[in-house]
Amino acid sequence: MAIIKLFPVAPKLNFMSKRKLFLAFSALLMLGSVISFATLGLNFGVDFRGGILLEVRTDGPADLGNLRSRLSALDVGEVTLQEFGAPTDVLINIQKQDGGEGAQEAAIQLVKEALGSDVVEYRRTEFVGPKVGGELKEAGILATVLALGAIGLYIWFRFEWHFSAAALVALLHDVIATVGFFSLTQVEFNLSTLAAVLTIAGYSINDTVVIFDRVRDELRKYKKLAITEVLNMSINRTLSRTVLTSVTTLLALFSLFIFGGEVIRGFSMGLIWGVIIGTYSSVALAVPILSYMNIRVGVSDGPDKAEQAAPAAS
Template sequence: MALIRLLPIDPKLDFLGKRHLFMVFSVMLALGSLGTFFVQGLNFGVDFRGGILMEVETAQPADLGQLRADLRDLQLGEITLQEFGEPTVLLLNISRQEGGDAEQRAAIEQVQQTLGEQVVEYRRTEFVGPKVGAELRQAGILATVLALSAIGLYIWLRFEWQFGLAALVALAHDIIATIGFFAITQIEFNLATLAAVLTIAGYSINDTVVVFDRVREKLRKYKKMPMPDLLNLAINKTLSRTLLTSVTTLLALIALSAFGGEVIRGFTLGLIWGVLIGTYSSVALAVPMLLYLGLRREQLTGGDEDKAPGTPKGAVESGAE
């Protein structure tokens, strides 16, 4: 608690003065993410592309090079092999085999025979057919579109159009940057990581709404303050809350990433990136966008009741709090 009390409530940082740098960085990040996605693509998991997934534990750290060569000789198509959290735990992704369940079981038996006695435990063996993978892909895309549409509708109804458009731009920026993160890192993209993307969208828009509420409050209160100064004031007034929320969330996510195991690591790493980029966009992208979109005080209704307490009727505030 003592550390929290040391944080400045109003740090008076000039975010709007650096808005051009923020915009350039955001555009470059979005373009880089899109470029990586179209060139490299996502590392889709079995959930989406179909195939066979095997997680095995070996008695000793395996010779991955020799194992890859042995599995390649089986001629089962593309087979990827990697350590999964520990040197003795391996994750195998095997392409879907032509035919039905019998052909998939035959492929699994071939792999088991090749791995032989060095495997002490088969932790899981999963098969997702192409039809199921395609259906999951379609359902995932539909869920994402519906969620983002619902968020966009709420923002559009909740705020003036400049606020709504700025929030949607910041939200799109966060989603694109997160997709780029998964494309660059090649972390497996499955249903869990898709859930992380949607969680990031909700987290980001919540941060943005909090800052926008303070912007509207200051617009009604300070009738003559220059717009850049007013937006800076609103950001700084919510900055301690924004940072404390982000830091406490990150502490929990880092603990999950470190101790939660490989199964949820992609999910937690995606959320860690999302919290960082969402906090950035709420402060350094969404609010400066209001200035570019020409937000004016006249669009907000408010009379004498919007003035600070103690302000004489007819007087106008123009200073800081």
């Protein structure tokens, strides 16, 4: 509590003087994400690319090298193994076999025979066909596009089209940067990490709406101030709320990342990155974009108030 009380309620940081630097950094981040996606692609999980997935528990720490050589000799195509949390837990990915469901069952049986008594428990066995994986990809892209469109319409109706455009640019920035993050790190991209991307969009727009609400109020109060001063005041007067909300959220997410196990590690990593990049875009991208728009148009004056002199941001 004492730390929270020490945080200044309305600091006087001059964000708007650095807006060109912020915009340049954001443009480079988006460009880098696109290049990473184009060159490295995403490490799609079985959900999207199809194939066989087995999660096994071995009798003692797994010897991945030995298991890999035994499975490679089966002639079932590409096989990847990775430690999955504890040293005794192994995740095995096998490419889709030619043929129908019977071919997949035969491959699973071959793998089980090769692993033999080394495996004491088969914790998960899944098969996803490429058609289902393709449909999931299309559904995921459609869900993301529809979510961004609905958010843009909401901001348009609540504020004005200028605010909607700025919010959508910030949201696209967050989504592209997050896809770039998964591409660069090659963390498995599956349905749970797609859910993380959509969660990031919701979190980011929540921060943006809070700041935009303050911008609208300050525009009505300080009609003679330069737009950059009004925007700077709005950021500073919501900064304590923005930072404290993000920090408390990150504390919970780091706990999930450290103690939640391998199953949700990609999900928690994506959210950690998303909260950081979403907070940045709300403060340093969405609001600076407004400075290049005539946002005073369409903002009603509201109740008559005496013009107040605003302190200049240092």
